[in-house]
Amino acid sequence: MTPAVSLRDATLGYGDRILWSGLNLDIERGEFIAVLGPNGSGKTSLLRVLLGLTSLSSGTATIAGEPPGRGNRRIGYIPQQRAIDAPLRGRDLVGLGLDGHRWGTGVSRIRERRQRVDRALADVGAEAFAKAPVSQLSGGEQQRLRVAQALVSDPEVLLCDEPLLSLDLANQRVVSTLIDRRRRAADTAVLFVTHEINPILPLVDRVLYLVDGRFRVGRPDEVMNSETLSELYRAKIDVVRVRGQIHVVGAQSGLCEDDTHHLHEEPA
Amino acid sequence: MDKLFDFDLYGRLFALPYVQAALIAAAILGLLAGVLGPLIVSRNMAFAVHGTSELSFTGGAAALLLGIDVGHGALAGAIVAALVLGLLSRRSSDHDSVIGAVLSFGLGVGVLLLWFYPGRAANKFGLLVGQIVGVDFASIALLSVCGIAVMLVLLVIYRPLLFASVDPDVARARGVPVGGLSLVFAVLVGVATALGVQTVGALLVLALMITPAAAAARVTASPLRATVLAVVFAESAALGGFILSLAPGAPVSAFVTGISFLIYLVCWTISLLRGRSARGPAVLTNAVQLRNSVSG
Numbered sequence: 001m002t003p004a005v006s007l008r009d010a011t012l013g014y015g016d017r018i019l020w021s022g023l024n025l026d027i028e029r030g031e032f033i034a035v036l037g038p039n040g041s042g043k044t045s046l047l048r049v050l051l052g053l054t055s056l057s058s059g060t061a062t063i064a065g066e067p068p069g070r071g072n073r074r075i076g077y078i079p080q081q082r083a084i085d086a087p088l089r090g091r092d093l094v095g096l097g098l099d100g101h102r103w104g105t106g107v108s109r110i111r112e113r114r115q116r117v118d119r120a121l122a123d124v125g126a127e128a129f130a131k132a133p134v135s136q137l138s139g140g141e142q143q144r145l146r147v148a149q150a151l152v153s154d155p156e157v158l159l160c161d162e163p164l165l166s167l168d169l170a171n172q173r174v175v176s177t178l179i180d181r182r183r184r185a186a187d188t189a190v191l192f193v194t195h196e197i198n199p200i201l202p203l204v205d206r207v208l209y210l211v212d213g214r215f216r217v218g219r220p221d222e223v224m225n226s227e228t229l230s231e232l233y234r235a236k237i238d239v240v241r242v243r244g245q246i247h248v249v250g251a252q253s254g255l256c257e258d259d260t261h262h263l264h265e266e267p268a
Numbered sequence: 269m270d271k272l273f274d275f276d277l278y279g280r281l282f283a284l285p286y287v288q289a290a291l292i293a294a295a296i297l298g299l300l301a302g303v304l305g306p307l308i309v310s311r312n313m314a315f316a317v318h319g320t321s322e323l324s325f326t327g328g329a330a331a332l333l334l335g336i337d338v339g340h341g342a343l344a345g346a347i348v349a350a351l352v353l354g355l356l357s358r359r360s361s362d363h364d365s366v367i368g369a370v371l372s373f374g375l376g377v378g379v380l381l382l383w384f385y386p387g388r389a390a391n392k393f394g395l396l397v398g399q400i401v402g403v404d405f406a407s408i409a410l411l412s413v414c415g416i417a418v419m420l421v422l423l424v425i426y427r428p429l430l431f432a433s434v435d436p437d438v439a440r441a442r443g444v445p446v447g448g449l450s451l452v453f454a455v456l457v458g459v460a461t462a463l464g465v466q467t468v469g470a471l472l473v474l475a476l477m478i479t480p481a482a483a484a485a486r487v488t489a490s491p492l493r494a495t496v497l498a499v500v501f502a503e504s505a506a507l508g509g510f511i512l513s514l515a516p517g518a519p520v521s522a523f524v525t526g527i528s529f530l531i532y533l534v535c536w537t538i539s540l541l542r543g544r545s546a547r548g549p550a551v552l553t554n555a556v557q558l559r560n561s562v563s564g
Binding site: 086146 | 309310311423426427428435438439442444445490494
């Protein structure tokens, strides 16, 4: 069976700055991969490549059986939580995930559309606030709608860009559990960009850790240890496990930055 | 003022061809403004509409001077302005300052062009505050063609355009050509604005393009319902304003802006009253629900 995502000798750079090179990675269906690394290490750029918004400098990529291209319908995308101030209800946001990219009126499919949106809303437990303006919902509620928006089109690959950022612990759990449930139920591959692994640690199969053009792929315990991270950062790093959580000491601000970033911003 | 309620007078006025032409013009404009308005509000483009309308005045003034039809000139001016604004400000952070710089210059050029024009003062004034009763059947034809064209394009691009307007990041990720659509939309707005310039005038286009949509957004968050309401509001303002202005022979724009602002105030009040009664319990149920879904 072909992998859900496949990168072969993939290199990405802007001008003479190389973000990462020689990246080989196969993500199987149903696999949950966390992409970690300091800011500017090219985590979001990897998502942009897979979404077809940026081209690789060299190497090849395939996602859901095709080369990355704009508007592959078998890819779902969950962004980080960000205020939406446009007049819009929750169910409209989810509906756009289903057919927002289509031209024409879509009147002929209106019944099917309603059913699929209802089902997606029910799957994330969002029926109660689906008709409220999105701008009045809490961050956690908005992110549950984001999950429904990404899943309503029944994707084979789910790309998540810091979807837990700025959520409290309870909501981080709700949202990550919803994503996990989906990949187990439908064998959806999940590529989860984050700067904080702990909220999703129990769900992660493998980690891709990017630092300064270098990277490591492996199980969390293979990558998240003092030796490997010291090698990656080329500095003394201590990885401490406390009550099932991983804490990385010595990487300074590089690991715990809370800077928000946007998909459409090119790295400098 | 008692002329306002002289129904016999209205009967005679409605029989006049130029009044009928003006009513058709107002109806087309109200429809366009109502359909485009919610998207303009979603995209925070109120200032861009204002800028486009003033620059369509510049185009109209240039046409007047060159002896071309003012309507065509206004149309050309608005489309050029829409494209320039769209191309110059792809990033929303400097959107407003770009519009500010371009529109003040364009307006200055327009004023200069009018000063060169040796004709009657009424024509000059008409470009600024509108002269719907001056609409002839040639302009009705232009208006109808433009109106139908705008509606057809909108039908085709509506869903991606809505997606790009309210949720640009995800729309981009889903392959929606966000940049291209914003240029197309700018042109649609430019065309509708140019039509508006001739009825309510360059300075008052906001009353039809923005106010009804802003009022609708106060009372509903559904894009479909907001569009229907905005059309109803814009038609009420455009047709109602024109009809009310007929008997006293007062300026159309005063009535159009008055009605649309009144609608806005009513909707604003409704949203205030609703917010006060609905907020508390809704927050509570959400909290309970969240706890359930975490433990479940």
